[in-house]
Amino acid sequence: MRKKERRLVVTFHTAADAMEMEQACRQQNVPGRLIPLPREISAGCGLAWCAGPQHLEAIQAVMRKAGISQEDVCKCMV
Numbered sequence: 001m002r003k004k005e006r007r008l009v010v011t012f013h014t015a016a017d018a019m020e021m022e023q024a025c026r027q028q029n030v031p032g033r034l035i036p037l038p039r040e041i042s043a044g045c046g047l048a049w050c051a052g053p054q055h056l057e058a059i060q061a062v063m064r065k066a067g068i069s070q071e072d073v074c075k076c077m078v
Contacts, residue, residue: 007078008053009035010063011043011071018047024066025049030058038078043071050078 012018022034032051037043051059053075063070 004077006053006075007050008056008059008073009038009041009076009078010049010051010059010073011037011041011045012047012049013044013069013071015045015047017068017070018045018049020066021049021063021068024062024068025059028058028062028065030062031055032059035078038076040076041072041074 012021018034025032032049032055035048035050037046037048041048049059
């Protein structure tokens with residue numbers, strides 16, 4: 001079992017946006033992974049991008065470049 005730590009969680013309106021985010025981050029070597037949406041968060045598609053809080057600027061740059069829209073960005077224990 002993974003140890004829970006404070007992470008940055010980006011939620012999306014659609015699963016297609018979440019999967020596009022995964023592909024764009026992999027291509028640009030931005031760390032993170034797709035996760036099922038944590039129970040504490042309410043969002044549209046049920047998937048979220050999870051990464052360390054220190055990667056916020058890189059994640060936002062990837063989304064701008066790829067034209068991916070987020071639903072929300074929050075920090076929580078994951």
